[in-house]
Amino acid sequence: MRYLTKWLILLLPAFSVAQTPLQLEAVYEKAREHYPLLQQKKLVQQTAALSIENLTKGMLPQISINGQASYQSEVTAIAISFPGVTINPLSKDQYRLTADISQLIYDGGLNKQQQALQELNAGIEDQKLEVELYKLRERITQVFLGILYIDAQLKQADLLAADIETGMRKVEAQIANGTAFKSGYNALKAERLKTGQRIIELKATRRGLLSVLGLFIQETLADDQVLLQPVLTTLSDTSITRPEITLFQQQQKLIKGQSALIDIRNKPRASAFLQAGYGRPGLNMLKNSFEPFGIGGIRFSWSLGGWYTASKEKKLAGIQQQTVQLQQETFLLQTRTQVTQQEAEISKLKELIASDDEIIALRVSVKQAAAAQLENGVITASDYLREVNAEDQARQQLNTHKIQLIQAQANLRLIAGHS
Incomplete structure (x- = not known):
């Protein structure tokens, strides 16, 4: 019993440091919590609250x-004298x-309107920060999916190494029987070493991307950190709900409020x-x-001087409103264009993936036949290696298309504002 307890104590740390698989949405949330701009949002709120409080005190x-x-050198005096009266x-x-x-x-509603404008200003500054925070999602998505792509490449590299080692064993047996040359074995071994180098490079790149992801979420991620592949369904609604739209709307409200302030300033x-x-x-x-x-x-x-410039000031406000409206329409046009491009990209990648599956099935059958031919001495190690590499390329192409599809689906959500 004492030895069992000792073993349990030794095993406990291993369980306590087990890595929890990371999900893309969880990374979004953690990155937002630790991003410096989030602290700036609090400062914007505090500034607005203090400014409004000061305006409120103006009514006290x-x-x-x-x-x-x-x-004075001289004062008022009465030059008339009255009997019995001394002034x-x-x-x-x-x-x-x-x-x-x-x-x-x-005050014509001046103080109340100034408070409303202060709140609108704070809302605009806050929404600008939301726009910047939304851009953070795009950078995180690229890093996250980049790691998933490397994971797929590593799995494929392991499969390739296994196929090469199978060929090496077959050729080694033939050399022992005197039916093959050492050069064929060396060619396979060189390719196996090359695959090992590729695995080293992929793991190094993965560590670098994990470090970047760790900086976003303020965590140290282990080299074996598991990332879960996001499951993204096709969007049925691609209406634009980006934070920029809210920003344009708030800017319009601010201009309307400033226009109303022109009339209020000219009231008695x-x-x-x-x-x-x-x-x-x-x-x-x-x-x-x-x-x-x-x-x-x-x-x-009642100051009447403001009426001289009131009409021109309103015209300027109208021009500003038109400018913001045109900016919004331009943004929507560009965004809808990007949505259309991503939808076409998703459709294309789905077709390519279906074709990739057929190609891989054919390549697998050819490789299996080549393995049997190698074992029977019908083909050389180089011929076998060619078929193994062809299957490897087909699988790599499939992995690339799968990650590209996830990327396109994620981009569609980010572009439309549905992430």
């Missing part, structure tokens, strides 16, 4: 404290300390005010002493 009462001390002249040095409170009553404004103060003289200019005083009321203002 505005308080100011003012003080003044002055000396003291005002002092030439005068003092005033006031507290002013102003409360906006009506009203505010209530209260002034409390202490000074000499007070509101009674004939009383030459320090007195408290207060004034309250309503202020009304």
Whole structure:
């Protein structure tokens, strides 16, 4: 029992470090979580919240404290004398300390519209980041499928090596029986070594691509990390739902909001005010002493200068809207063109794969016949090797077409925005 426990302890680390197969969608999510631009989205949200909060405080009462001390060369005096009445002249040095409170009553909706524009601006900046994050999917897809393609090539290289080794054993037996030459065996051995070199190159390339994928998801991936081949069905709906469309729509909303702001800026404004103060003289200019005083009321203002440029500003906003609309239409046209090209590519690759299967079936039968002929001494090792390489090329072509099909299907989803 003690030895069993010891063996279990030794085996536990092996189970704990077992690699979980990676799926393409999972890589998308992990890469998004660790991509620096995602942190920038939080900064955009914080900036917008602070700006809107500041605008909101603009509706609070505005308080100011003012003080003044002055000396005048001359003051108002009453030159008429009244019997029994003495009017003291005002002092030439005068003092005033006031507290002013102003409360906006009506601004034509200016503050509310400015808050709305701030939110729209933040939404546009956020959507721009979404566009950049979406582009990340394309780069990840290329790396991910590149690794899958190498995996297929490695499997095929192993099959090729097995076929060559089969031929080597047959030729080795013939040499022992004196029915074959050593040169044939050497030719097969050289090809086996060449296949080994190809496997070394493929594994090195795979390690490099795994390192790139690991950087995207902030993980160290082992050399034997397994990647699951994505299963992508044909899209029944290829309508364009890319994040760029949302960006164009938000830009249109912002321009409309800016156009509305032109009229709002030219509306009248009203505010209530209260002034409390202490000074000499007070509101009674004939009383030459320090007195408290207060004034309250309503202020009304209406600046008409903005009407001179309002029509031109609206025309500029209209031009901006047309520009964004044309940009959206151009993007949609280019995207639909790419969708059509990918659909044609998918159709072509499916036909090629069907043809590849037939070619491989024929090549396998030819190789098997060649193996039997080699064993009977009918053909040479070079003839056998030629048929083995022909089958290998056919299988490589099939692997290439399969990965290209997955790539085309993934590209179609990415282009249309359905990934």
